[in-house]
Amino acid sequence: MTDELVVYTNPMSRGRIARWMLEEVGRPYRAEILGFGAPMKSAAYKALNPMGKVPTLVHGDMVVTECAAICAYLADAFPEAGLAPDRSSRLRGPYYRWLFFSAGPLEAAVSNKAFGLEVPPDRERAIGYGNFADAMDTLEYAVGRNEYLVGDRFSAADVYVGSQILWGLQFGSIEKRPVFEAYGARLAARPAAKRANEIDNALIAEMQKAG
Helix, strand or coil, rough: EEEEEEEEEEECCHHHHHHHHHHHCCCCEEECCCCCCCHHHHHHHCCCCCCCCCCCEECCCCCECCCHHHHHHHHHHHHCCCCCCCCCCHHHHHHHHHHHHHHHHHHHHHHHHHHHCCHHHHHHHCCCCHHHHHHHHHHHHHHCCCCCCCCCCCCHHHHHHHHHHHHHHHCCCCCCCHHHHHHHHHCCCCCHHHHHHHHHHHHHHHHHHCC
16 A cells, blocks of 8 residues: 555554554654544544544555554555564464453553552453453563564564553553563664654653643
């Protein structure tokens, strides 16, 4: 596809994940910055994303929301970037496994913990992540075996899982285990991650200056 890439985002949101992924892809894109509140809840924007949240990716006539989906979509749309295992590769299984573990059980566990919501021990089997400790142990298993989630190859799964870890370490919602800190530092050092952070941090500074 040669259609323009447009990401609707805010530098103080999960949109930072989409920007990082776009920087890894290395194709030109345009960022539309939306303020929280009315801009995200406008009829025009909700026609793209009924949730009224960011990010949203528009690629020609394709609209993709949800950060994990955006990462997976971009990796497949631009295979030359090498951000996903080949469709016929046996590595495709663990790639999907950890990408969607992070989008599902991990995010639910971390969000509930952050808001002080605890699952009663006798109800743990009724919720996807069981309990917070199990989610953290599984995350450590995922990132602690190799340099990256899919063997020794960086992928879109690392963008998404790495973003969860880096955010969680910064704000205290993920335990500061040595494995998490080493993995996060490895990803934060990537040139694309640095570029994405510089862009979004500069936008935040502009917003703060404007009042």
